[in-house]
Amino acid sequence: MVEHLPCPDGLRLLLTPNHSMSWRGNLRIWLGLFAISAGIATGFSLAGAWVIMPFAGLELIALASGIYLTSRQCQRREVLTIDETDIHIEKGMRRKHSEWTLPRPYARLRLNAPPHPFAPAKLALTHRDTCVPLGQFLNIDDTAILVELLEARGVAIERKEPDPQIGLWF
Known part of the structure; x- marks a missing residue:
């Protein structure tokens, strides 16, 4: 802009740079996806597929890293x-x-x-x-x-x- x-x-x-959401908005999206992923992973874990838990955790860590790096790059300024x-x-x-x-x-x-x-x-x-x-x-x-x-x-x-x-x- x-x-x-x-x-x-x-x-x-x-x-x-153009950015559509604030840091709080990005955090809310991540928390919503965390709740959905944790619910699905817990359901599969209770059904006996416990191996899904580490992959769900890795997925959420990768998503959080991507959101953080993108939000950080949106803080650039030039005057x-x-x-x-x-x-x-x-x-x-x-x-x-x-x-x-x-x-x-x-x-x-x-x-x-x-x-x-x-x-x-x-x-x-x-x-x-x-x-x-x-x-x-x-x-x-x-x-x-x-x-x-x-x-x-x-x-x-x-x-x-x-x-x-x-x-x-x-």
């Missing part, structure tokens, strides 16, 4: 601030992990077109030997919104078409 944040002297954008002289980029999960400052007049937005129409374009802000990937988690519509906002703000855009793929699968 691309959200505008208040900024008195420029444009500030918050880039976040992009554009003023008259600089473009400031901050990235992190729950707190700022890294940041870059690029001179606005000389920075370029590199837009690598996707190889097929169902993928979003890959974006990166570049200046000399610095290349900062931008919004790698955005979907097609959010990527288009971000490109429009940056273009309207005067950031130069380098568009690169994908290389033709030659091989067995065209």
Whole structure:
């Protein structure tokens, strides 16, 4: 998602991945599936098929791990601030992990077109030997919104078409 944040002297954008549920919602889903799986495993165990219990436990551990990793990746944040002289980029999960400052007049937005129409374009802000990937988690519509906002703000855009793929699968 691309959200505008208040900024008195420029444009500030918050880039976040789309996520449909909160952590509590994911926990409720997991607890519901746990209850169903525990009931089924207990029924089979009472019928004499006790070997199902460890597999049910492994299944629930794998599901919990997947939910946790997905929820953790949905906590990524990128804050992009554009003023008259600089473009400031901050990235992190729950707190700022890294940041870059690029001179606005000389920075370029590199837009690598996707190889097929169902993928979003890959974006990166570049200046000399610095290349900062931008919004790698955005979907097609959010990527288009971000490109429009940056273009309207005067950031130069380098568009690169994908290389033709030659091989067995065209």
